[in-house]
Amino acid sequence: MWILLMSAETLKITEIFYSLQGETSTVGLPTVFVRLTGCPLRCVYCDTEYAFYGGKRMALDDIVDEVRSLGAPWVTITGGEPLAQKNALPLMRRLCDEGFNVSLETSGSLDISEVDSRVTVILDLKTPASGEVARNLYANLEHIKREDEIKFVLNDRQDYDWARMKIDEYRLFEKVRNVLFSPTFGNLSPTDLADWIVADRLPVRLQLQLHKILWNDEPGR
Ligand code: SF4
Numbered sequence: 004m005w006i007l008l009m010s011a012e013t014l015k016i017t018e019i020f021y022s023l024q025g026e027t028s029t030v031g032l033p034t035v036f037v038r039l040t041g042c043p044l045r046c047v048y049c050d051t052e053y054a055f056y057g058g059k060r061m062a063l064d065d066i067v068d069e070v071r072s073l074g075a076p077w078v079t080i081t082g083g084e085p086l087a088q089k090n091a092l093p094l095m096r097r098l099c100d101e102g103f104n105v106s107l108e109t110s111g112s113l114d115i116s117e118v119d120s121r122v123t124v125i126l127d128l129k130t131p132a133s134g135e136v137a138r139n140l141y142a143n144l145e146h147i148k149r150e151d152e153i154k155f156v157l158n159d160r161q162d163y164d165w166a167r168m169k170i171d172e173y174r175l176f177e178k179v180r181n182v183l184f185s186p187t188f189g190n191l192s193p194t195d196l197a198d199w200i201v202a203d204r205l206p207v208r209l210q211l212q213l214h215k216i217l218w219n220d221e222p223g224r
Pocket of ligand 1: 042043044045046048049050051052082083084110
């Protein structure tokens with residue numbers, strides 16, 4: 004029983020660190036990141052492969068204590084794929100109870116229906132060039148809130164056209180305030196993407212991953 008209780012109250016964590024938010028509508032704000040270990044996907048452009056394996060098992064109490072000690076009002080639960088560990092749900096609930104502004108970065112392949120409604124969900128829709136387009140769980144779009152954000156990481160013009168098609172098909176501009184278009188680092192020119200968005204008068208947010216510009220995506224920054 005004791006062992007069961009212990010395992011029910013822990014998560015595998017790759018890192019917890021204080022930095023500036025690199026993406027989304029809160030870009031630039033001081034944020035504590037809790038990176039959970041493990042991901043069932045293998046996107047071709049993945050920049051967090053170091054979070055696939057290893058990690059340190061931590062009690063939820065200790066995670067909350069560490070987040071509190073780092074002293075930022077914004078907390079992002081990221082990965083890997085955080086929802087691959089079911090105790091991500093009680094962790095987010097507890098952080099919301101503590102008064103933090105909590106966001107969740109998720110691949111869009113796992114069910115978000117149980118995520119606390121106070122959490123801002125940043126939901127990926129994986130494009131064809133990611134290699135994981137078949138993993139999109141479109142039923143998640145039934146649970147998305149207006150203040151959540153939907154993110155497309157785009158590798159080429161075909162991905163851009165595909166994203167536009169999905170926006171229309173699922174009426175995404177009616178579902179969320181922010182649809183995010185992010186070019187894959189080193190593959191798609193941000194200028195090209197910006198030109199396409201402007202030419203099409205598309206009301207999406209172009210984002211350039213501030214942490215990569217500032218720190219070249221070093222772990223823990
Ligand atoms: S979902 Fe995220 S962490 Fe998982 S493989 Fe894709 S980019 Fe990497």
